[in-house]
Amino acid sequence: MSLHQVASMAAVSGGHCELAIMSSVPLRATSFSFHFPVFCPSTCSPLSRSRDCHPLPLYHQNPRRRNPEKQKVLRVDCAAGQPLKVIILGAPASGKGTQCRMIVEKYGLVHISTGDILRAEVSSGTEIGNKAKEYMDNGMLVPDEIVTDMVLTRLSLPDVKERGWLLDGYPRSFSQAQSLEKANIKPDICIVLDVPDEILIDRCVGRRIDPVTRKIYHLKNLPPETDEISARLIARADDTQEKAESRLETYKRNVEAILPLYMDLLKKIDGNGPKDVVFDEVDFLFHPFHADAIKSKKLSTVEGDSVEVCTSTVSFSTQKKWRGIPTRLNNIPHSKEIREYFYNDVLEATLKAIEDKRSRLKVEINIPELNPEMDVYRIGTLMELVRTLALSFADDGKHVKVCVQGSMGEGALAGMPLQLAGSRRILEFMDWGKYGAKDTFITIGSIGAKEIDEQVDIYILVSPQNAVGNCIINDLQAMTDAAGQCPVILINPRLKDLPGSSGIMQIMGRDKRLEYASSFINCYFFRLLYYAGTQYPIMGAIRMSYSHDYELFKRIDDPSGKEKYVIIARFPLRPTIEEINDAFEGKISRRSKEKWASGLWSFFG
Numbered sequence: 367m368s369l370h371q372v373a374s375m376a377a378v379s380g381g382h383c384e385l386a387i388m389s390s391v392p393l394r395a396t397s398f399s400f401h402f403p404v405f406c407p408s409t410c411s412p413l414s415r416s417r418d419c420h421p422l423p424l425y426h427q428n429p430r431r432r433n434p435e436k437q438k439v440l441r442v443d444c445a446a447g448q449p450l451k452v453i454i455l456g457a458p459a460s461g462k463g464t465q466c467r468m469i470v471e472k473y474g475l476v477h478i479s480t481g482d483i484l485r486a487e488v489s490s491g492t493e494i495g496n497k498a499k500e501y502m503d504n505g506m507l508v509p510d511e512i513v514t515d516m517v518l519t520r521l522s523l524p525d526v527k528e529r530g531w532l533l534d535g536y537p538r539s540f541s542q543a544q545s546l547e548k549a550n551i552k553p554d555i556c557i558v559l560d561v562p563d564e565i566l567i568d569r570c571v572g573r574r575i576d577p578v579t580r581k582i583y584h585l586k587n588l589p590p591e592t593d594e595i596s597a598r599l600i601a602r603a604d605d606t607q608e609k610a611e612s613r614l615e616t617y618k619r620n621v622e623a624i625l626p627l628y629m630d631l632l633k634k635i636d637g638n639g640p641k642d643v644v645f646d647e648v649d650f651l652f653h654p655f656h657a658d659a660i661k662s663k664k665l666s667t668v669e670g671d672s673v674e675v676c677t678s679t680v681s682f683s684t685q686k687k688w689r690g691i692p693t694r695l696n697n698i699p700h701s702k703e704i705r706e707y708f709y710n711d712v713l714e715a716t717l718k719a720i721e722d723k724r725s726r727l728k729v730e731i732n733i734p735e736l737n738p739e740m741d742v743y744r745i746g747t748l749m750e751l752v753r754t755l756a757l758s759f760a761d762d763g764k765h766v767k768v769c770v771q772g773s774m775g776e777g778a779l780a781g782m783p784l785q786l787a788g789s790r791r792i793l794e795f796m797d798w799g800k801y802g803a804k805d806t807f808i809t810i811g812s813i814g815a816k817e818i819d820e821q822v823d824i825y826i827l828v829s830p831q832n833a834v835g836n837c838i839i840n841d842l843q844a845m846t847d848a849a850g851q852c853p854v855i856l857i858n859p860r861l862k863d864l865p866g867s868s869g870i871m872q873i874m875g876r877d878k879r880l881e882y883a884s885s886f887i888n889c890y891f892f893r894l895l896y897y898a899g900t901q902y903p904i905m906g907a908i909r910m911s912y913s914h915d916y917e918l919f920k921r922i923d924d925p926s927g928k929e930k931y932v933i934i935a936r937f938p939l940r941p942t943i944e945e946i947n948d949a950f951e952g953k954i955s956r957r958s959k960e961k962w963a964s965g966l967w968s969f970f971g
């Protein structure tokens with residue numbers, strides 16, 4: 367019987383399999399019995415065809431991937447059309463196992479972890495396990511011939527040929543790397559996770575494994591979700607401070623000899639960030655190999671420039687068609703493509719909210735050209751956004767009234783917000799399309815109950831805001847009360863109480879006014895994040911598109927010079943500064959108040 371026949375039998379038997387090697391492939395003469403983790407169709411989700419045969423499918427372990435029906439394993443092929451082959455290297459506790467789980471979940475590669483296979487041997491008390499135990503417990507490398515046989519055998523199984531492989535923990539020495547070379551086994555990418563020494567030791571000492579799901583936790587960084595899981599966690603025998611230090615030394619001694627062999631394939635990644643951020647970087651490396659060709663889309667700008675729309679987060683977003691946050695957002699003026707991107711993003715969210723019969727809506731979008739607190743604010747961009755919405759509703763046969771607040775107050779207190787100065791006239795003179803939508807389907811008005819018209823289906827209120835000494839909320843409330851069930855959309859409202867020049871801003875009824883203002887739901891929210899008090903560089907962004915969560919993105923400069931936005935957290939409600947800080951620092955739990963007060967990040971404005 368050939369090795370492949372034996373392997374096939376093993377593959378259908380499910381669970382850990384006893385595999386007798388009787389083959390002429392370059393293995394050593396002695397026959398061993400290996401405990402390879404094999405996919406068990408009866409108990410595992412197809413998504414978890416990876417490490418061990420888990421009694422629980424992976425989507426139970428990761429709340430981000432709740433719907434197994436909709437989750438699709440992406441196929442990744444190398445240039446020759448063969449399934450992808452990946453080596454992942456890194457010091458002990460650099461996060462190899464953690465990242466491998468995520469890679470396998472998304473791409474379905476066969477995860478071959480020498481550490482996991484050896485631990486399975488040890489716990490089953492096999493001959494190999496007994497031999498390996500002593501080395502492992504002392505933080506030393508298991509003899510090459512044992513590990514190399516194991517790896518070459520596993521790599522010859524049919525599932526590997528079909529799905530590609532992800533080699534974790536091998537090669538660990540120059541001679542192991544040579545063994546791969548001799549067997550003509552080459553990866554398409556070699557990923558190196560880079561983490562500072564002190565973090566590595568802390569990760570080792572704090573690591574705990576769930577024996578049921580095999581999920582890797584950390585007492586501080588990745589605590590278990592429930593008390594039940596917490597009670598059953600186990601620590602690895604080699605995760606003491608002393609052994610972790612010795613393993614790290616061994617790694618450093620060996621890795622220098624291995625890296626030159628993969629020089630042209632090496633991709634070094636900063637592994638010292640939240641695991642999702644690290645994964646986004648890893649995932650980015652897989653993009654050129656996507657068989658489904660989810661690729662960055664190049665758009666041509668009016669100036670002939672090109673705008674990169676980052677798609678690296680597409681797979682994370684809950685919105686299937688959303689193409690990711692565009693880059694170069696600090697380039698002013700924004701290109702037409704960037705502006706259109708946001709107009710369409712807002713439109714899609716607004717249409718969905720209206721479809722869901724939501725009638726009090728708020729759009730808050732603060733890209734630089736729409737942020738009145740930045741000196742690159744452009745009223746024209748705001749008007750274009752309004753036109754896009756109004757024309758789209760009009761195309762659907764709806765009557766739309768676009769309302770801009772006029773002068774408020776009397777005598778010395780008369781005036782209107784500076785940001786709206788001239789906007790009414792701009793609206794009157796704008797190009798409303800060839801088909802004469804203006805004055806038929808679209809009318810222009812002001813803010814107040816008297817603006818309500820029976821013919822109108824939707825009201826768009828342009829940036830309603832308090833003027834110095836005057837509160838717009840009373841007029842708004844009267845108007846929306848009169849509008850009944852008609853949708854009223856506030857675009858970038860600024861309804862916070864502002865102190866008047868005379869210091870006499872209406873205090874009476876303040877609570878009621880603010881309560882009214884909060885009755886509008888956000889159907890779209892976008893804000894760039896900067897260090898507190900600065901406007902450069904962009905550190906990240908928050909986006910919410912009805913009816914999805916608020917998504918927090920970190921902006922990353924790719925080693926190739928490109929930038930991209932990667933998602934690092936989701937929130938059902940708009941996140942607080944404290945929550946943003948925590949997410950950027952990779953923390954799950956809330957920080958203490960004292961720390962929050964000196965927080966690193968802040969919303970701009």
Ligand code: AP5
Pocket residue numbers: 456457458459460461462463464465480481482484501502503505506507508509510513534535536537538542569570572573574582583584585587588604613637638639640641642644952
């Ligand atoms: P092996 O199991 O491969 O151990 P290792 O290489 O030391 O790697 P670890 O499993 O310790 O860490 P990891 O990088 O997978 O990190 P993890 O994701 O778990 O090998 C064990 C032993 O087997 C070796 O010492 C040797 O004896 C033997 N062996 C194996 N291969 C061999 C070979 N080829 N030749 C000879 N002998 C061999 O994460 C670690 C912790 O950090 C976890 O708590 C996790 O929750 C946390 N964490 C992960 N990512 C993050 C993050 N981004 N932020 C915060 N915390 C994180």
